[in-house]
Amino acid sequence: MYQATTSTIPKLGPESYCDSQYHDQDVTRLRSSAWHLIGTTGQLASTGDYIACHVLGVPIVVRRFDEQLVAFRNVCAHRHCQLIDEGMGNTAELKCRYHGWQYGSDGQTRRIPGAKNFPNFDRQRHRLEGFDVDTVGQLVFVRFAQCDQTLSEWLGEFEKPLQVATDAKDWKLNLFNRLTYEANWKIPVEASLESYHLDEVHAKTFGSDPGEEATLHQFNAKGTTFQTESRGKSLVERLEEASIRWLTGSFDPRYQHIHLFPNLMASLTETITLVYQIEPLSAQRCQMTVIGLGRSPSRPGRLKHLWAWGMRRMSARIAMKIFMEDATIFPLVQNGKRGAVDHGIFGRCEERLDAFHKYWAAPNGQ
Ligand code: FES
Ligand SMILES: [Fe+2]
Structure with a gap:
């Protein structure tokens, strides 16, 4: 009724x-x-698997680093080249194709070609912006910093x-x-x-x-x-x-x-x-x-x-x-x-x- x-x-x-x-x-x-639906854990099962998409105008990549699912703004910290093509796939490294900067699961640089060109480089400052990732069942969600609810709180x-x-x-x-x-x-x-x-x-x-x-x-x-x-x-x-x-x-x-x-x-x-x-x-x-x-x-x-x-x-x-x-x-x-x-x-x-x-x-x- x-x-x-x-x-x-x-x-x-x-x-x-x-x-x-x-x-x-x-x-x-x-x-x-809200939290935002990205894909499934099955699509991100192996190290290097990623899903890249736009969420509310923001380019986001979610990638598996061993046991961890990590989300970043899909923009290189050097001169803003898009890191990964939209869609799904697997990459051995999270590496920018412009000058070859490589990133780790914390969003900080792991390798910078010609690093001496960046004396006193501040790795904390020049890093990928991260977003929180969480899962329910096999669904993978991300949230922006403005959202103060956990996934569990949001789902109620x-x-x-x-x-x-x-x-x-x-x-x-x-x-x-x-x-x-x-x-x-x-x-x-x-x-x-x-x-x-x-x-x-x-x-x-x-x-x-x-x-x-x-x-x-x-x-x-x-x-x-x-x-x-x-x-x-x-x-x-x-x-x-x-x-x-x-x-x-x-x-x-x-x-x-x-x-x-x-x-x-x-x-x-x-x-x-x-x-x-x-x-x-x-x-x-x-x-x-x-x-x-x-x-x-x-x-x-x-x-x-x-x-x-x-x-x-x-x-x-x-x-x-x-x-x-x-x-x-x-x-x-x-x-x-x-x-x-x-x-x-x-x-x-x-x-x-x-x-x-x-x-x-x-x-x-x-
Ligand atoms: S823009 Fe990414 S390494 Fe230069
Ligand atoms: Fe309908």
Whole structure:
């Protein structure tokens, strides 16, 4: 059941989806109020493995140094050459390709060619800027210095379900992508908070809105959740249930969706865990980092591993299809926001969006 008894007027007006002044405020708040999803521990398993990307306009590289995951600004301390190409890979050394400066896990220089050109060199001062890295399950996050919460504090009561749903012993990476949408970051966040658009946008993939009777919305200071046990009876859904029972010995029919304020979402089912975070690139453009994890069999057998591999491929393909369906709508919403003259309206079924607006419209996100 929904908790709202009336529709509401959204707190955030169209200007907060369009204007650069709101974008600047959003970026500042996102830097201080969230950890940022980079990738998985499996992608950074060996010494030298790295992921380089931009987070809220900041170039960041996360790299494994033996037992340690370390994050730096991806900019050389000498004359600011980008250290590592964006994407993933492995390098034997963390070394700048311009003049060959090499760095250690503390961000300080290890080797400077022609070091006598830098008499009395201050290694503390001329070093890479570091960022904190932490993990939950196999998810790797970084934070900026402005954020004073630990990852555990930020995740709050969502830490446990995220840990369970991304545990490397039960889940294998089947989807990793950074998608760009021509829309303000809040538009895809909001789309993930309601099932109202399913019939119109995802009828062939996601199925129908389960409806109020089968829906449970929950709210707390950290975010909101949606939960349903309603499942279709199609052949695919029955096969999915039978497969999970065969692979793991049990099947939980629940679908749970988590929104951790302000911008981290997770869809949790027995077949696939999707964790995704949406961050602004500009006032009217955003990027979604999405990590999909498919089920590993908890019972032995080669056939089970093969079947689970097939399920991981299939579920990742369906998930991408759903994301692509949404991607056709977001630019239309952005176009509409540019021409809108009022705040629109949230129905009762959109009460999670209302909670997000109240959080983001409040000066301190409280
Ligand atoms: S800019 Fe990196 S070594 Fe010179
Ligand atoms: Fe959608």
